[in-house]
Amino acid sequence: MINNKFSVRLFQMYSCQQVLAGKNPELIAILKFLCEQSHKLTNMGIYYARQLYFKSQKGIGKYDLEKVYKKNNHYKVLHSQAAQQILRTVAESFRSYYGLIKAYNEGTIEHRPRIPNYRKKGGMATVSYPKQALKLKDNQIRVPRL
16 A cells, blocks of 8 residues: 555556556455455465475465365455466465475575465455456546456
8 A cells, every 4th residue: 555545556568557546445445355355365375285285295286276266255256367366376486486495405506495485464465467357448447346
């Protein structure tokens, strides 16, 4: 938040446009809700990936988390492509961790990497929408309905 205003960033290929969301309390409540759901979904993905790693020493695949959480309420309230992106980001962070562990075992890096940790309770996380999901109408951005 910036001065009680939400900051919405629009990504197009390699550029980013920041739009401040004014003082509309309804809009702020909706954006806050979406970011909170993203935060919860992220932590759920991290939980599943950590448990899988600790209990069976298996890694998480790119689409595994989507299959597990497709029917979860936190997944359902978000636009499907946004929810998929959140879970793929979690899977990507774990793939990076697995690569670092391999490099550590080979002696390429000196310090043992730490497994991705949970986000702090009660926070908000980024929600990324693909360009095709957002519409610009009368100088206003339309976010897909929940």
